[in-house]
Amino acid sequence: MPKTITITGAAGQIGYQLAFRIASGQLLGDKTKVNLKLLEINPALEALKGVAMELEDCAFKSLGEVTITDDASIAFGGSDFAFLVGAKPRGPGMERSDLLIENAQIFSIQGKAINHNANKNIKVLVVGNPANTNALIASANAPDINPRSFSAMMRLDHNRAIAQLAKKTSFHSSLIKKVAIWGNHSTTQYPDINNALINSTKALDLLGQDWVRNNFSPAVQKRGAEIIQARGLSSAASAASAAIDHMNDWEMGSDEGDWVSMAIPSDGSYGISEGIIFSYPVTCKDGDYSIVQELNLDGFSQESIKASELELLQEREAIKHLL
Ligand code: NDP
Numbered sequence: 622m623p624k625t626i627t628i629t630g631a632a633g634q635i636g637y638q639l640a641f642r643i644a645s646g647q648l649l650g651d652k653t654k655v656n657l658k659l660l661e662i663n664p665a666l667e668a669l670k671g672v673a674m675e676l677e678d679c680a681f682k683s684l685g686e687v688t689i690t691d692d693a694s695i696a697f698g699g700s701d702f703a704f705l706v707g708a709k710p711r712g713p714g715m716e717r718s719d720l721l722i723e724n725a726q727i728f729s730i731q732g733k734a735i736n737h738n739a740n741k742n743i744k745v746l747v748v749g750n751p752a753n754t755n756a757l758i759a760s761a762n763a764p765d766i767n768p769r770s771f772s773a774m775m776r777l778d779h780n781r782a783i784a785q786l787a788k789k790t791s792f793h794s795s796l797i798k799k800v801a802i803w804g805n806h807s808t809t810q811y812p813d814i815n816n817a818l819i820n821s822t823k824a825l826d827l828l829g830q831d832w833v834r835n836n837f838s839p840a841v842q843k844r845g846a847e848i849i850q851a852r853g854l855s856s857a858a859s860a861a862s863a864a865i866d867h868m869n870d871w872e873m874g875s876d877e878g879d880w881v882s883m884a885i886p887s888d889g890s891y892g893i894s895e896g897i898i899f900s901y902p903v904t905c906k907d908g909d910y911s912i913v914q915e916l917n918l919d920g921f922s923q924e925s926i927k928a929s930e931l932e933l934l935q936e937r938e939a940i941k942h943l944l
Pocket of ligand 1: 629630631632633634635636660661662665706707708709711727748749777855856
């Protein structure tokens, strides 16, 4: 059975990477045919036509039909997986609250289109910022879809944390397990390696708290800015790669003995307000996720997690008329 995959903002930097990787079978394996539905705003449709031509020219064995459109009801028609990447970037002089409101409108329209047109078991990943609150708005506008179907991306931060540990210790990234990113996809996020293992040894025994607080956390939090400075553009290939990791683990299951970070509707675990889209360490199995429970959080961790929760509650307050 072919699967329908929707990508919004598909002519943008991240979308341009994502479409080709998914079409080549890197999301669901090359035995599963995928039909791509690519959504853009009207002025970007011409560029999107070029993306569709290039997809055709790849002659991917796993690619079925490609639809390009500026109509959300077409883009989400029968969708099994949706990557909501397109979002309005922050303009000069724009406050975070203006950004929230501008994007809230886009995501409420898309939530409604998902509700009316998508497969009821759709899995939705929001990448466009402010991702967590955009996911909340999309979900609130899709009352017939289980809120657990809506998530926001923390996986790039998770992968960046692993990369920093690998670089510091010279162990390969595949030997680094149980890293967690808590909270909002913003500077308040809390990268946590209190339970992390590096080649089966506790990370903190190898690295010590000083390095973690003074070097590791800032390095993860500022990596995006560092890439912009080097490349002159925001990270795109690594963001697309993380989006595929997120959706692939959610659908196919995460690695045994490890966990991943996903922003999902809080069920109140660890005292976080219910309903906000909050990043937790999770394990995935049989197409579903479970929050890793009963982790001991020290005072610093609890304070950091609370600060990120507070920011998400403020974001929710700013767009409450759209919920
Ligand atoms: P990108 O493809 O680089 O980024 C898209 C979104 O992903 C932005 O909101 C960006 O946030 C966010 N993002 C999240 N995590 C990351 C990360 N780690 N690195 C980089 N970005 C991240 O943007 P482009 O401007 O190249 O493309 C956006 C496309 O979306 C355009 O083609 C535009 O036409 C389209 N669009 C579509 C809409 C729709 O389908 N209705 C609505 C609005 C735009 P941040 O800006 O904070 O970096």
